[in-house]
Amino acid sequence: MTVKGFLSRVVPQGTFFLSLFQSSFTFPVSKDLLTSATFNHVNPRHHTVATDCVSQTVSSRAVKGLSDEQILALFTSGFFGGFVFRAESWALNLLGARFLPARYTTFRPTPEALKVHRVSGISNKSLLPVGSLLFNSFLLVDKHTKAASEKMCENSHEKQNETPSSYVDYCFGSDEARFAGCHRFRVTRLPPAGDNTGNEGQVRIDLEHFRCNPQENKPSWAEKIPMLHFVYAKMLFANGMQALLAR
Incomplete structure (x- = not known):
């Protein structure tokens, strides 16, 4: 990791305070999260849930050259590897396996799944395999990233009103306990406004939660x-x- 990448995790910068001001907080989340396989793993009895979502939209130029997976990986590295989460990560490494383990009766990890106990184990270039466990208490249950061919279709005139997205689900708690939930990181590439293809598109980043x-x-x-x-x-x-914008 470069020095700039390291600093983007551990030192508050202007983009951090700008995001606090520009991001929006709402309570509804997308329907696809609440009807997903992830939801069924975490909440198999479909009990009542609390939801919320933090979102921010940036210009396509701000993430130029990055694939959806790279965007999600950078965001993940800042979320779980940044200064805000640092104290919690230490506590979870010590006590998470005993008091807040992440496990779900119907979920099976892939053979490639990893256990991550250090920030250095969180890549800012690619997502971990499904089933990977972070700090004993956050389980990567699902991920979907769009292929380049899908992005080309999205930019066509016929698809301009559609906004397919890429996402990764990090879940906590257990379906055998009294507390569980999920953080879904989502990236959606929005088409340019109107018919003028010279207009710059935008990218929306969402942190959906239940x-x-x-x-x-x-x-x-x-x-x-x-x-x-x-x-x-x-x-x-x-x-x-x-971590995403100060890369």
């Missing part, structure tokens, strides 16, 4: 601290955006 009590059909304990979650989610998102 949490639940898989054992009892009632809100999880996290609903007692909504303001803390709001602040922490915005800061984690901003750290991810800093």
Whole structure:
């Protein structure tokens, strides 16, 4: 990793504070997340869930030359490897396997799955294999990245109103416990506005989130601290955006 890449994780920069200001926080998430295989692994009984989403849109120029997977990898490196998450990662490495293990009855990891205990194990160029475990408590349950051929179709005139996206799902908790949920990092390439193909397109980054009590059909304990979650989610998102934009 370059010195610039290292600093984008561990030192607050202008892009971090700009993201705090420019990102939006809403409660609904996409329907496809709540009907996904990931959702069924984490919440097999379909108990009530709490959801929220932090989003920011940047110009295509800001991520020029990056594939969807590279965007997601950079964001992941800032989210889990940045200064905001640092204290939590230390605590989870020590206690996560005992008190907050990530495991789901119906999920099976791929043979290539890795266990990551250090920030250096999080690549900023490619995503980890499905089933990889971060800091004992975050499990990569699913990922989908668009191929170049799909992007070419998306940019055609017939597809201008469609916004297919790439995503990666990091889940926490257990369906055998009373707390579980998922962070979905999503990248969506938006077409230029109007019919003028000279207009610059945009890219939207989303941090979608749901949490639940898989054992009892009632809100999880996290609903007692909504303001803390709001602040922490915005800061984690901003750290991810800093790693992406300050690459």
